[in-house]
Amino acid sequence: MIIKEIINRRSIRSYTSEPVSDEQITEIIKAAQFAPTSNHNCAVEFVVVKGANKNKVYDVLKKDFVKEAPVLIVPVLDKAKSVAPVQDLSIASEHMMLQATALDLGSVWKNLDETWAAEVKKILQIPETHLIINLIPIGHIKTPTPAHTDAEFSGKKIHKEKW
Numbered sequence: 102m103i104i105k106e107i108i109n110r111r112s113i114r115s116y117t118s119e120p121v122s123d124e125q126i127t128e129i130i131k132a133a134q135f136a137p138t139s140n141h142n143c144a145v146e147f148v149v150v151k152g153a154n155k156n157k158v159y160d161v162l163k164k165d166f167v168k169e170a171p172v173l174i175v176p177v178l179d180k181a182k183s184v185a186p187v188q189d190l191s192i193a194s195e196h197m198m199l200q201a202t203a204l205d206l207g208s209v210w211k212n213l214d215e216t217w218a219a220e221v222k223k224i225l226q227i228p229e230t231h232l233i234i235n236l237i238p239i240g241h242i243k244t245p246t247p248a249h250t251d252a253e254f255s256g257k258k259i260h261k262e263k264w
């Protein structure tokens with residue numbers, strides 16, 4: 102039995118203007134802080150962006166969902182504190198998206214290439230020593246996407262004992 106948050110989580114790129122509460126944001130970040138981390142470093146931090154900087158990030162990324170979503174959460178990691186920074190940021194991100202789903206909120210992984218990451222770090226005053234790989238817009242879903250179904254499952258991708 103697959104848990105319902107995994108079935109229902111979809112990448113949402115269209116949000117209503119209804120705000121996301123501070124309690125919901127805290128729950129989402131708490132879920133990320135319960136994620137496994139390399140060497141149990143617990144080093145992922147989060148920038149929550151709701152104000153004018155959101156428009157500045159939109160000006161860089163030019164994605165309407167960045168402007169529409171009432172909040173962006175940017176997972177941030179001090180590179181000196183992790184032996185596996187991309188993995189630590191990624192699993193924290195997935196926990197956030199699953200928790201957002203549990204709260205009936207939408208989310209999407211917006212990937213940041215090096216150029217975008219540098220520009221977003223500048224806007225948010227994230228130090229050079231710290232890594233960002235993505236940001237997660239969170240909001241109430243305007244246009245729902247159907248949940249996942251068993252049609253997406255492929256037993257052929259399971260290799261038994263060897264490739």
Ligand SMILES: Cc1cc2nc3c(=O)[nH]c(=O)nc-3n(C[C@H](O)[C@H](O)[C@H](O)COP(=O)(O)O)c2cc1C
Nearest residue numbers: 110111112113114164209210211212213235246249
């Ligand atoms: C590493 C990674 C990078 C992604 N980058 C983007 C992105 O830059 N923009 C975007 O809209 N979606 C992005 N996505 C979301 C995927 O497009 C999405 O997960 C995929 O289409 C499957 O849809 P679902 O999330 O609704 O199941 C990314 C997902 C991952 C895991």
